[in-house]
Amino acid sequence: MYMANNLVISIGRQFGSGGREIGKGVAEKLGIAFYDKEILAQSAKDSGIVQEIFESMDEKRTPSLLYNLSMGAGYANPVFYAAMDDAVPTSDKLFRWQAATIEKFAAAGPCVIIGRCADYILRDQKPFRLFIYADMESKLRRCREKAPEDEHLTDKELRQKILQMDKHRSHYYTFYTDQTWGDKLNYDLCVNTTHTSIKDMVATIARLF
Amino acid sequence: MYMANNLVISIGRQFGSGGREIGKGVAEKLGIAFYDKEILAQSAKDSGIVQEIFESMDEKRTPSLLYNLSMGAGYANPVFYAAMDDAVPTSDKLFRWQAATIEKFAAAGPCVIIGRCADYILRDQKPFRLFIYADMESKLRRCREKAPEDEHLTDKELRQKILQMDKHRSHYYTFYTDQTWGDKLNYDLCVNTTHTSIKDMVATIARLF
Numbered sequence: 001m002y003m004a005n006n007l008v009i010s011i012g013r014q015f016g017s018g019g020r021e022i023g024k025g026v027a028e029k030l031g032i033a034f035y036d037k038e039i040l041a042q043s044a045k046d047s048g049i050v051q052e053i054f055e056s057m058d059e060k061r062t063p064s065l066l067y068n069l070s071m072g073a074g075y076a077n078p079v080f081y082a083a084m085d086d087a088v089p090t091s092d093k094l095f096r097w098q099a100a101t102i103e104k105f106a107a108a109g110p111c112v113i114i115g116r117c118a119d120y121i122l123r124d125q126k127p128f129r130l131f132i133y134a135d136m137e138s139k140l141r142r143c144r145e146k147a148p149e150d151e152h153l154t155d156k157e158l159r160q161k162i163l164q165m166d167k168h169r170s171h172y173y174t175f176y177t178d179q180t181w182g183d184k185l186n187y188d189l190c191v192n193t194t195h196t197s198i199k200d201m202v203a204t205i206a207r208l209f
Numbered sequence: 210m211y212m213a214n215n216l217v218i219s220i221g222r223q224f225g226s227g228g229r230e231i232g233k234g235v236a237e238k239l240g241i242a243f244y245d246k247e248i249l250a251q252s253a254k255d256s257g258i259v260q261e262i263f264e265s266m267d268e269k270r271t272p273s274l275l276y277n278l279s280m281g282a283g284y285a286n287p288v289f290y291a292a293m294d295d296a297v298p299t300s301d302k303l304f305r306w307q308a309a310t311i312e313k314f315a316a317a318g319p320c321v322i323i324g325r326c327a328d329y330i331l332r333d334q335k336p337f338r339l340f341i342y343a344d345m346e347s348k349l350r351r352c353r354e355k356a357p358e359d360e361h362l363t364d365k366e367l368r369q370k371i372l373q374m375d376k377h378r379s380h381y382y383t384f385y386t387d388q389t390w391g392d393k394l395n396y397d398l399c400v401n402t403t404h405t406s407i408k409d410m411v412a413t414i415a416r417l418f
């Protein structure tokens with residue numbers, strides 16, 4: 001029903017809501033490209049900035065410890081050094097490289113893009129904008145199921161992590177778009193995964209196109 | 210995908226977003242009952258309160274002029290009089306009659322129910338909760354298309370009417386549910402009708418069940 005010469009589906013998602021899984025499933029069902037961490041890898045390649053810096057600043061305005069450690073390596077790289085200038089904060093520079101990557105991906109063919117303000121960056125070509133969310137209980141459950149074996153967080157710590165991740169995403173989105181993250185008016189469809197299976201939702205969303 | 214012995218779909222909607230049309234279409238496609246103004250008619254029948262009072266207070270906490278005019282007729286009706294007591298404001302009484310009607314309808318069989326806090330009233334039986342919304346431009350357009358021939362509002366007046374209707378719905382909902390009207394966490398699916406056709410959306414939603 002959503003016709004476009006070049007279909008782009010952008011997915012905003014709360015941490016633990018299953019947004020990435022839905023995006024991956026929809027892309028597979030439609031036979032189109034899927035970009036999540038690939039955005040970081042490509043941006044690193046194009047910019048010459050080491051990928052770890054993109055990763056440690058991924059959808060964040062505030063760098064993590066890893067970022068500070070990486071800075072030495074980053075500055076040692078002449079391309080990274082050249083890409084920096086004193087007038088522009090680093091996070092803005094990283095955002096611009098990622099925005100360029102997102103535009104390149106979207107121009108290359110139909111695709112699903114996860115997070116990173118893609119809905120806003122591509123606004124002129126009217127992507128289909130999804131937002132995936134859920135209540136805290138089901139996000140905790142989903143995080144538990146998908147946790148690496150060496151993760152041993154208490155419920156309280158996991159809840160804290162979920163809130164923290166979304167706080168970063170929200171600040172990042174608001175800073176670069178001047179819009180409110182998760183405000184339904186910025187999306188075409190908002191899906192609550194609390195009472196649904198990801199598999200069923202993938203099928204439903206794929207049928208939209 | 211949403212299994213229930215007794216499927217109930219509740220629809221919250223912004224004025225002019227096409228929520229009623231979507232609800233009617235989905236009910237027809239699924240072959241289930243559809244309740245909108247029928248809630249007022251049944252509540253009037255059960256309570257003995259004249260239907261005009263329900264209509265003039267429909268999803269409002271503040272009565273319109275018509276309501277004040279009707280009050281004479283209402284009080285002249287002994288059943289209406291009996292249903293009133295000084296301790297309870299009239300709008301609360303009307304809400305309770307409508308809540309009873311909504312429960313009766315939901316118990317009678319699968320159905321779609323438009324507005325009137327049905328999502329909250331029926332929360333124990335977990336209805337599928339839809340919220341339909343759109344941007345102001347497309348709500349203005351839709352209202353123009355559906356306006357009665359004798360309606361001659363300027364754009365400014367129509368915009369004002371749309372805002373006013375939603376303000377009433379929002380206050381009414383918040384007062385009786387202690388939840389925020391249109392807050393996506395209170396819904397399973399939020400659909401933006403700005404860039405979509407109602408017909409396509411009916412088909413998509415009906416396929417969920």
